[in-house]
Amino acid sequence: MPEDAIPRHTQVFAAAGTAFLRVATTAGGMGILLFRILARFFPPRIDGGEIWKNLYKMGVKSLPIVAITALFTGAIMVVQAATIVKRYSAEGLLGWGAGFGTLREIAPLLTALMISGRVGANNTAELGTMVVTEQLDALRVLAIDPIGFLIVPRFVSIVATLFMMTLFADALALFGAAHTGKALLNVDPVTFYNGFTAGLLDFGDVANGLTKSVVFGVVIGLASCHFGLATTGGAPGVGRAVNAQVVASAAGIFVLDYVTSFILG
Amino acid sequence: MTSPPVIRVAGVSKAFRAAGGGPPARVLKDVNLSVPKGCLYGLIGPGASGKSILLKMLTGLMKPDVGSIEIEGADVTRMGELDLQKLRLKFGMLFQNNALFDHLTVGANIAFPLQRLFSLPKDEVERRVAERLACVALSGFEGRLPGGLSGGQKKRVGVARATITNAPIVLYDEPAAGLDPVTSQKIFELLRKEQRAIDATCIMVSSDLDRLLTVTDRVGMMYRGELIFDGSTHEAQTSTEPRVRQFVHGLTEGPL
Numbered sequence: 001m002p003e004d005a006i007p008r009h010t011q012v013f014a015a016a017g018t019a020f021l022r023v024a025t026t027a028g029g030m031g032i033l034l035f036r037i038l039a040r041f042f043p044p045r046i047d048g049g050e051i052w053k054n055l056y057k058m059g060v061k062s063l064p065i066v067a068i069t070a071l072f073t074g075a076i077m078v079v080q081a082a083t084i085v086k087r088y089s090a091e092g093l094l095g096w097g098a099g100f101g102t103l104r105e106i107a108p109l110l111t112a113l114m115i116s117g118r119v120g121a122n123n124t125a126e127l128g129t130m131v132v133t134e135q136l137d138a139l140r141v142l143a144i145d146p147i148g149f150l151i152v153p154r155f156v157s158i159v160a161t162l163f164m165m166t167l168f169a170d171a172l173a174l175f176g177a178a179h180t181g182k183a184l185l186n187v188d189p190v191t192f193y194n195g196f197t198a199g200l201l202d203f204g205d206v207a208n209g210l211t212k213s214v215v216f217g218v219v220i221g222l223a224s225c226h227f228g229l230a231t232t233g234g235a236p237g238v239g240r241a242v243n244a245q246v247v248a249s250a251a252g253i254f255v256l257d258y259v260t261s262f263i264l265g
Numbered sequence: 266m267t268s269p270p271v272i273r274v275a276g277v278s279k280a281f282r283a284a285g286g287g288p289p290a291r292v293l294k295d296v297n298l299s300v301p302k303g304c305l306y307g308l309i310g311p312g313a314s315g316k317s318i319l320l321k322m323l324t325g326l327m328k329p330d331v332g333s334i335e336i337e338g339a340d341v342t343r344m345g346e347l348d349l350q351k352l353r354l355k356f357g358m359l360f361q362n363n364a365l366f367d368h369l370t371v372g373a374n375i376a377f378p379l380q381r382l383f384s385l386p387k388d389e390v391e392r393r394v395a396e397r398l399a400c401v402a403l404s405g406f407e408g409r410l411p412g413g414l415s416g417g418q419k420k421r422v423g424v425a426r427a428t429i430t431n432a433p434i435v436l437y438d439e440p441a442a443g444l445d446p447v448t449s450q451k452i453f454e455l456l457r458k459e460q461r462a463i464d465a466t467c468i469m470v471s472s473d474l475d476r477l478l479t480v481t482d483r484v485g486m487m488y489r490g491e492l493i494f495d496g497s498t499h500e501a502q503t504s505t506e507p508r509v510r511q512f513v514h515g516l517t518e519g520p521l
Contacts, residue, residue, distance in 0.1 A: 129367070138364035141324050142378045143353040145346075 045148040054157035070169035074176030095195030098177040107169040112216035116249040120224040124245040127228025128238040159217035166213035219252040270299040271466040277332030294490045303464040307481035314487040325349040357432035363423035365411040372407030397425040416443035437469040
């Protein structure tokens with residue numbers, strides 16, 4: 001029905017319904033894609049060579065941007081805490097404060113957003129371009145399963161990349177925090193690491209952040225592959241797909257961050 | 266006794282939902298077509314008449330709304346994805362816009378089906394790739410990426426990839442688009458020679474009728490989703506059906 005044929009007072013419900021259907025379609029599409037990905041593991045029908053190629057492209061090439069983000073994130077944590085630490089002479093707690101926030105929340109969250117922007121967007125654009133230029137159809141005609149050949153390696157690589165990058169970001173963020181503490185507050189890095197390892201933090205805090213990184217990796221992997229495969233409409237369609245992937249990944253990351261934080265305590 | 270057709274299309278129709286919510290656009294209307302083994306079938310018709318969609322349906326990339334499509338007696342429209350994968354081992358296909366894999370070199374693109382589907386030794390794959398490239402006059406292009414090729418060169422790489430497995434059924438969507446007349450003629454003659462060598466069944470969509478009709482055994486003409494003519498190449502050239510006559514002879518006056 002044309003929009004102007006809908007009574008004005010019910011248009012808001014129509015818009016809400018349309019938005020709900022769009023979200024449900026996307027969530028359903030991603031659910032079906034996850035099922036199809038998992039089905040390729042029993043028995044394994046995955047291209048190992050493609051996994052290594054993608055791990056290099058997604059993981060190794062993301063190291064510089066993740067390193068910069070992590071170093072400055074650690075430094076910012078200390079800059080923000082500096083006033084309070086000075087006022088209460090709580091230099092011994094600087095390591096704990098920076099470590100707690102970094103390991104459980106900041107490192108996995110910011111790393112996920114960086115990977116979503118760099119790797120997820122690129123993945124959607126590549127897959128979208130392959131769809132609109134019939135490269136996926138060509139794979140099918142060549143009797144090659146696009147899910148096993150293209151999607152599973154990319155999904156696995158994104159999840160593994162985010163897990164490893166989060167570990168890397170944890171270490172670099174703490175390094176940045178420790179040296180900013182020395183520069184701004186004259187807190188010796190040894191004091192910083194003592195505060196960090198004095199018993200207030202344990203492996204559970206690291207595991208909490210790493211669990212989130214896996215959840216975020218699944219979100220980015222599914223969203224980037226789903227929107228890439230669903231691309232229609234040539235070059236403008238690829239742009240729309242990338243845009244939708246970035247928005248959906250960010251929203252998914254924040255919602256699931258809340259849920260995971262709640263579950264993991 | 267005549268052998269059953271390799272490709273049989275019976276009563277196939279297809280409509281796409283219109284983007285603006287209007288009535289569905291019918292792109293194929295009750296198409297019936299049979300292609301016997303070893304036949305080179307030319308499919309002609311104005312743009313947007315449903316030729317490429319019909320080719321995609323033959324490989325199971327699209328399903329018709331009604332009708333059946335049989336390849337060597339097996340109904341493609343009823344197959345699941347795994348059965349389709351097995352069936353597609355019998356196909357070679359050149360897409361209208363070539364569909365070369367951007368991230369692979371020319372050599373890797375052509376070798377791709379051999380490497381993925383057949384366990385051939387590396388030197389055998391390289392030999393066959395070099396031989397294919399020589400056939401399409403692109404020797405020495407193995408290491409180039411598709412992005413650095415002209416439209417005609419991409420088309421020739423696509424032809425080389427479509428023919429490297431010696432598939433018994435080959436579908437060509439505009440094999441000569443973007444090629445100069447000499448290369449175009451060479452490509453048509455090459456495809457004809459190879460089709461005869463392995464007795465392959467081919468469907469060739471092309472707008473280059475002057476050259477296409479020199480190699481085809483039979484011709485079908487599509488117009489607005491309908492197969493309005495199906496006969497021998499000679500019958501197509503001498504047809505008195507106004508639309509066929511106008512299209513085959515490139516006349517500006519007529520019903521098209």
